[in-house]
Amino acid sequence: MSPAPIVDARAIHKHFGHLHVLRGVDLQVAEKELVFLIGPSGSGKSTLLRCLNRLEEPSAGSVTVDGIDMLDPRTDINKARQRIGMVFQSFNLYPHMTALGNVALALRKVQGLPRADAEAKAQAALERVHLADRADHYPAQLSGGQQQRVAIARAIALEPRVMLFDEPTSALDPELVGGVLAVMRELREDGMTMVVVSHEMGFARAAADRVVFMADGLIVETGPPGEIFANPQHERTRAFISQIERH
């Protein structure tokens, strides 16, 4: 990681009431890097991800994304968030809008594009996730996998510098996972910087530059997927990996 990292989170703490979910976490992500966050549930990986675009307010620490101090009260958070796409476990598509409407909304209302331009851009984004022919479908008329790909289109339409994925395939039937992973792989090949919380170990092996293992609100170890999976250094990591592999 020679140049300045595009995502730079330092000493992140997060308390929920008396629960101490993140206990001093550092995460740097280089441009075009794909980082996988893994760990048992409750380890804080999703919370860490959500701190990066400030959907969750860290209790302490600093977050810089693409040179912008995300926690500075003077930062225009809505402007900053356009550079950080996010994809959620439960898709969170707007059910009262078509696929095209879902993708075009922020283009129109946040970036202020005229309707025709926004829709042209939205259509191009749907093309990138291979759903151009589903533009006028409502979310309820799409499969889970298609919904998630529309959600990816909604995020990439804003041309973000970083994409955050929060368990993007966990809510999908197994046969629909492949389509979503294929789109993610294409994004990666186009040079997108990605931080992915997921247990798709096959995908991590094939596509991740680095795997970060978290437990109890701390980063236990980090390394290339080959090393983490084949030769974990810590007992916690070893136990977790062997449990995952068994499934």
Place this chain on the structure above:
Amino acid sequence: MDVFLETFLNWRIVQEAWPILWQGFQATLLLSALVVPLGLAGGVMIALLSTATTPWVRWPLRVWVDTFRALPPLVLLVFIFAGLPFIGLDVGAWGAVAIGFFLNTGAYYGEILRAGIESVPRGQIEAARSTGLTRGQAMAYIVLPQAVRNVLPDLISNTLEVVKLTSIASVVALPELLFQARQAQSVTYNATPIMAAAVAYFVLLWPVVRLLSRLENRQLAGRR
């Protein structure tokens, strides 16, 4: 039997009372067109305020909503009409009705819309905010449209009640349908105008009732 027809379903009386009744019907329409939007506006305000997290907003709002839901609307109306002049505010019959319905109906619409807003999953707001929409934009484009759709039958049902409730404006001598019908009754010594008013209310509200039950059926079907 003849006496019954003579007293309750007397066509001659209907014709005689028609101008008065027609005025009343128009006033009821106008009144509804005034108080329903007023109540909805009050309701949206209450529902939006209820999403605030600070207790400095939530508590006074709770007291406000509870007060105006618990107070009988008739009492509220008389209080505004007859009470306000004592503090130098004579708002007249229409003004009193407007204020009274804004307070009472707004509280009911507010509770319905609040339930609607709460029925929209948090993830919807998070998705909207993650693309750079402001809190207000997320509310306007994502939450409210879904909230309204989720509670549409309740909103329509409440609107039916509100239109029927406009008849209480008769106590402050506002010449709406029921008031006019009773005027006609006392002039003609005949109950037919009251029956005519009932028919008029039915004609006005029945299409809405049909619409409501269609919506309810559709929602039930959608829930499967």
